[in-house]
Amino acid sequence: MKKKKQxxxxxxxxxxxxxxxxxxxxxxxxxxxxxxxxNAQEVILHKINIIETKTHSLYGQAKTKDKKFFAPVRxxxxxxxxxxKQEFYGSNPGGIARDDAGNIRFGIYLKExxxxxxxxxxxxxxxxNMSGQKNRYYEVASANNxxxxxxxxxxxxxxxxxxxxxxxxxxxxxxxxxETKGN
Numbered sequence: 001m002k003k004k005k006q007x008x009x010x011x012x013x014x015x016x017x018x019x020x021x022x023x024x025x026x027x028x029x030x031x032x033x034x035x036x037x038x039n040a041q042e043v044i045l046h047k048i049n050i051i052e053t054k055t056h057s058l059y060g061q062a063k064t065k066d067k068k069f070f071a072p073v074r075x076x077x078x079x080x081x082x083x084x085k086q087e088f089y090g091s092n093p094g095g096i097a098r099d100d101a102g103n104i105r106f107g108i109y110l111k112e113x114x115x116x117x118x119x120x121x122x123x124x125x126x127x128x129n130m131s132g133q134k135n136r137y138y139e140v141a142s143a144n145n146x147x148x149x150x151x152x153x154x155x156x157x158x159x160x161x162x163x164x165x166x167x168x169x170x171x172x173x174x175x176x177x178x179e180t181k182g183n
Contacts, residue, residue, distance in 0.1 A: 019157045028111055028160050035076040035109075043106060045073045046125040046174075047118060067174075072127070073118050077106040081130060104128055104138045104166045110147065110159060119143075125174055126166045137174055138166030 035041070049068040082102030104126060113119060126138040147159040154160055 019155050024154055024157055024160070027154050028109060031160075032076070032109055032111065035078065039076075039078060041079045041106075042074050042076050043079065043104075044127040045075055045118060045120060046070075046127060047073070047121075048123055048125070069125070073116050075108055075112055075116065075118075077108045077112075079104065079106045079128060079130075081105075081128070101136055101168045103141075103168070104136075106164055107161050108164060109161050120164055121145075125169065126164070137169050139169045141165050141167050 047070045049070050081104050084102050085100055087100050106126075108120070120140055120143045122140050122143055124140045124143075126140060127135050128138065129135045142163070142165040144162040144164060147162045149159070150156055152159045152161055152163075
């Protein structure tokens with residue numbers, strides 16, 4: 001009598017009883033298809049080119065005019081823009097008030113980043129147009145590069161997404177905003 005071959009080595013794959021690589025990949029494919037067809041939210045990543053960007057010799061910081069970026073990359077994501085807030089110019093709360101957009105938060109599939117051959121890092125610029133009328137720009141404050149968290153897995157099997165948080169920026173922070181303002 002022939003011995004049955006075990007398809008999943010439960011000693012090697014602790015979650016193999018509940019999920020395999022194939023079922024994990026299928027779940028990720030379904031989620032990405034939803035973002036592509038039904039959700040249709042996307043951001044544009046403007047990745048800073050740290051090699052071509054001129055930095056200050058002592059502090060290592062770059063002036064706005066010296067920042068260089070790679071070609072923009074469109075990413076399919078699930079976006080949340082937090083409520084805006086009122087800020088004051090200067091430190092005087094009785095001074096001139098201005099309204100600011102809230103932070104942007106989005107989840108992105110690790111497979112999307114792998115397919116586009118890009119990483120998101122602190123300092124990169126995210127472009128997003130919620131209303132279709134005005135592009136807003138955000139600087140990445142948290143790129144969530146450690147994705148080994150249970151909530152970012154399917155059934156505790158392995159990570160499949162990450163959370164990115166960006167803070168609103170003004171045109172004096174992003175050189176290509178200033179360059180295209182007159183257009």
